[in-house]
Amino acid sequence: MAISQELLNKITSKLDIVEIVSSxxxxLTKKGAxxxxxxxxxxxxxxxxxxxxxxxIYKCFSCGAGGNSITYIKEKENIPFIDAVKKAADLAGITVDxxxxxxxEQMRYFKIMENAKDFYQLYLNNxxxxxxxxxxxxxxxxxxxxxxxxQIGLASSExxxxxxxxxxxxxxxxxxxxxxxxxxxxxxxxxxxxxxxFPLKNEDGHIVGFSGRIYNKDDRFAKYLNSSDNAIFNKGNILYNFSDAKTEIKKTNFVYLFEGFMDVIALHKIGINNTAAIMGTSLTxxxxxxxxxxTNNVILSLDGDExxxxxxxxxxxxxxxxxxxTRVILLPDGLDPDDYLKKYGKDKLKQFYENNSVSAIDYLYNIEKRKLNKDDVESKLAFKNSIFNVLHEYNSIxxxxxxxxxxxEEIDISYESLVADYNRQPKQRIITTPNAVTKTVQVDKEEQIKNRFLTAEQKLVELSVASKRNCMExxxxxxNSFVDKDNYHLFLHLREYYNQYEEFDFGLFESNLSAKEKEKLDQALKPKYDFDANIKDLINDVKAYVIIENEKLANAGSPEEKLGKKIKKKRHITRFGDRGNN
Known part of the structure; x- marks a missing residue:
C-alpha cells in the first residue's frame, strides 16, 4: 500500500497533537490558544x-523542529518515517498495510536477535x-x-x-x-x-549483531569477539549507540565519536550521551x-596509540x-575515557571533554610536529612537505x-619562501618512506607507477587488518605475489594471527612483529590520500605489476611507456579472465 497524502491527512485528523506531545x-502549559x-x-x-x-502542529522557535503528529513520533522515537506512520495509524485506530x-526475511532475523538479547540478559541475571x-x-x-x-547480557561457558x-x-x-x-x-x-x-543495533534500533568481551582472564582468546558480517550485519554500516543517541545528538548538534563501546559507556557515566562508536579504528x-x-559536527576521540x-x-x-x-579530543598519557575516569573522577572527565577539543587542522599540525627536529634541515623540510599536503587536502586560501x-615561525623559513614552495608543489598522494617520515617525492614515471602499486599493496594490508574475511580473501x-617482500611477511603474520583469533587486536598482533615489520605495518596503516579501490581491483593490480616485473621489457619505447602498456594489458587480461569465471 502506497503512503498517499490523503492517508496521512486521515491519520493526523484522528490524532490530538497535544496528547501526543504530552504522552x-x-x-505543556496552556498559553492563549x-x-x-x-x-x-x-x-x-x-x-x-x-x-x-x-x-x-508543533514548532520550536529555538532549534526549528516542527511538524505534525507523525513527524513528532518519528523524531521523538528515532524511527523511520514508515514505522512512524504505522504507529500513528495504530494510535488513530486506522488499519494500514x-x-x-x-x-x-530481515524482520525474521531481527526477531531472532531480539530473542537472543533477552536470552543473554536472562542468563546474566539468573x-x-x-x-x-x-x-x-x-x-x-x-x-x-x-x-x-x-541491554548487557552474558553468554554461557557451555x-x-x-x-x-x-x-x-x-x-x-x-x-x-x-x-x-x-x-x-x-x-x-x-x-x-x-x-x-553487548547488542549492536542498526540506525533504526534493530539488533543486528553482538560484541562479546571476555571477563575471565584467559590469554588464549581475543579480548573482544564481534559478530561476523552476515545477512543483516556489517560492522562498517553501523555505529554503536547511534540509534539510542540520535535525539541527544540532534539536541546538541554534534556527536562524540569513539573507537569502542566501553568509551561510550564511560561518557554515559558522566551524563554525556551524544556519543557513538565506530567499533574499530576505520571510519567508513x-x-x-x-x-x-x-548533524554535521563531529568531535573525534579515538585512542592515543599509533x-x-x-x-x-x-x-x-x-x-x-x-x-x-571536525574537532579532536586526545586524552593525556594514552588514557582512554574509562582509565581517565578511574584516575581523576567524573567531574574532571566531564570538564576535559567539555573544554579540551582542538580543531582538526591543529591536531594534524601537532601530530606532524612530533617528528620535527628543528636542528635538522631534512626534518624541517619533511615537516614542511607534510603540512603542505594537509593544506592541499583542505584547499583553503x-x-x-x-x-x-x-x-x-616554527621552522624559521620566511613566509614568502613557503608560499613560493607551496605554489610550486603539485597536489599529490603522500608516500611514506622507510624511515616512517612522511615525504612527498618527485620521481620519474616508472618509479611513480611502482609507488602506486606499492600503495595498493599497503592498502591490502590495511584491509586485511580490518577483518579476517578480508585477510583470507x-x-x-x-x-604469493607481492611488490614488497616485507609486506608479504605481514600477510603471513596476519594469516597466522587469524588462524587463532576472530577479531584483530593491534597490541596482540604487533607484539609478534620484528622492529622492521612494525615499521612496515605503520607505513601501511597511514592514510592513503585520494586512494580508493575494491579488494579485487587491488589484488589484480599487484599481480599484474609482479608479472610484468618478472618479464623483460620490450625493446621499443621508453621504459615508462613499455611498463604502462604492459600493466594495462595484464590488467585487462586478468579482469577478462575473472569475468569468464562468473
Whole structure:
C-alpha cells in the first residue's frame, strides 16, 4: 500500500497533537490558544516549544523542529518515517498495510536477535556464572541501570547453551545466517561463549549483531569477539549507540565519536550521551552518511596509540570531504575515557571533554610536529612537505595563510619562501618512506607507477587488518605475489594471527612483529590520500605489476611507456579472465 497524502491527512485528523506531545514526557502549559513546553529536541532551558491544537502542529522557535503528529513520533522515537506512520495509524485506530523498509526475511532475523538479547540478559541475571559477570561489571563501575540501558547480557561457558534452546524455535540455517551459531562438520556450537554480551543495533534500533568481551582472564582468546558480517550485519554500516543517541545528538548538534563501546559507556557515566562508536579504528563512508542524518559536527576521540592516531588522521580527511566540522579530543598519557575516569573522577572527565577539543587542522599540525627536529634541515623540510599536503587536502586560501605563517615561525623559513614552495608543489598522494617520515617525492614515471602499486599493496594490508574475511580473501587472491617482500611477511603474520583469533587486536598482533615489520605495518596503516579501490581491483593490480616485473621489457619505447602498456594489458587480461569465471 502506497503512503498517499490523503492517508496521512486521515491519520493526523484522528490524532490530538497535544496528547501526543504530552504522552512523550513533555509538560505543556496552556498559553492563549496554544500550549508551550520545553523542547525535547535540543537542550532547552526556557520553554520554546509551541503546540497548536487548532492547526495540529508543533514548532520550536529555538532549534526549528516542527511538524505534525507523525513527524513528532518519528523524531521523538528515532524511527523511520514508515514505522512512524504505522504507529500513528495504530494510535488513530486506522488499519494500514504499508510495505516495510525491511524484507520478511530481515524482520525474521531481527526477531531472532531480539530473542537472543533477552536470552543473554536472562542468563546474566539468573545464573551462577552471571553473578561472576555482574561482579566484574560492578568492578568496572557499570551498575544495574547501565546494564539495563545498554541491554548487557552474558553468554554461557557451555558451548551449546543457546543452540540447544534456540533450535526448538528457529531453523539452524537462520541461526547460522545471523551469526549466533557456527558449524564444524555436522556439529553446531554457540558463537559466543563465556563472554559479556553487548547488542549492536542498526540506525533504526534493530539488533543486528553482538560484541562479546571476555571477563575471565584467559590469554588464549581475543579480548573482544564481534559478530561476523552476515545477512543483516556489517560492522562498517553501523555505529554503536547511534540509534539510542540520535535525539541527544540532534539536541546538541554534534556527536562524540569513539573507537569502542566501553568509551561510550564511560561518557554515559558522566551524563554525556551524544556519543557513538565506530567499533574499530576505520571510519567508513556509510557510517559518515548515518551521522549526516542528524548533524554535521563531529568531535573525534579515538585512542592515543599509533593505530588510533592514524585512524584519526584518516577520519579527519574523510569527514572533511563530506563537509563536516571536525574537532579532536586526545586524552593525556594514552588514557582512554574509562582509565581517565578511574584516575581523576567524573567531574574532571566531564570538564576535559567539555573544554579540551582542538580543531582538526591543529591536531594534524601537532601530530606532524612530533617528528620535527628543528636542528635538522631534512626534518624541517619533511615537516614542511607534510603540512603542505594537509593544506592541499583542505584547499583553503585563508587557511593556507594562517598555517604557513605559523609554519614560518616554527621552522624559521620566511613566509614568502613557503608560499613560493607551496605554489610550486603539485597536489599529490603522500608516500611514506622507510624511515616512517612522511615525504612527498618527485620521481620519474616508472618509479611513480611502482609507488602506486606499492600503495595498493599497503592498502591490502590495511584491509586485511580490518577483518579476517578480508585477510583470507586477499591472501588467497594474491597467491604469493607481492611488490614488497616485507609486506608479504605481514600477510603471513596476519594469516597466522587469524588462524587463532576472530577479531584483530593491534597490541596482540604487533607484539609478534620484528622492529622492521612494525615499521612496515605503520607505513601501511597511514592514510592513503585520494586512494580508493575494491579488494579485487587491488589484488589484480599487484599481480599484474609482479608479472610484468618478472618479464623483460620490450625493446621499443621508453621504459615508462613499455611498463604502462604492459600493466594495462595484464590488467585487462586478468579482469577478462575473472569475468569468464562468473
Amino acid at each position: 512523550s514526557g513533555v509538560t 496554544n500550549y508551550v513546553g520545553l523542547c525535547p529536541f535540543h537542550d532547552d532551558k526556557n520553554p520554546s516549544l509551541t503546540v497548536s491544537p487548532d492547526k495540529q 504499508i510495505e516495510s523498509k525491511y524484507s520478511e 545464573t551462577e556464572e552471571g553473578l561472576k559477570a555482574l561482579a566484574y561489571l560492578k568492578a568496572r563501575d557499570i551498575d544495574e541501570s547501565m546494564i539495563e540501558r545498554f 558451548s551449546k547453551m543457546l543452540y540447544n534452546e534456540f533450535k526448538k524455535q528457529f531453523s539452524e540455517l537462520d541461526l547460522l545466517n545471523v551469526g549466533l551459531i557456527r558449524k564444524t562438520g555436522d556439529d553446531y556450537y554457540d558463537t559466543f561463549q563465556s563472554r559479556i554480551i 563512508d556509510n557510517q559518515i552518511r548515518l551521522i549526516q542524518t542528524v 593505530a588510533g592516531i592514524h585512524a584519526t588522521q584518516k577520519a579527519i580527511f574523510l569527514l572533511h570531504r563530506y563537509k563536516f566540522n 585563508a587557511l593556507n595563510e594562517i598555517i604557513l605563517k605559523k609554519l614560518s 586477499i591472501i588467497s587472491g594474491l597467491d
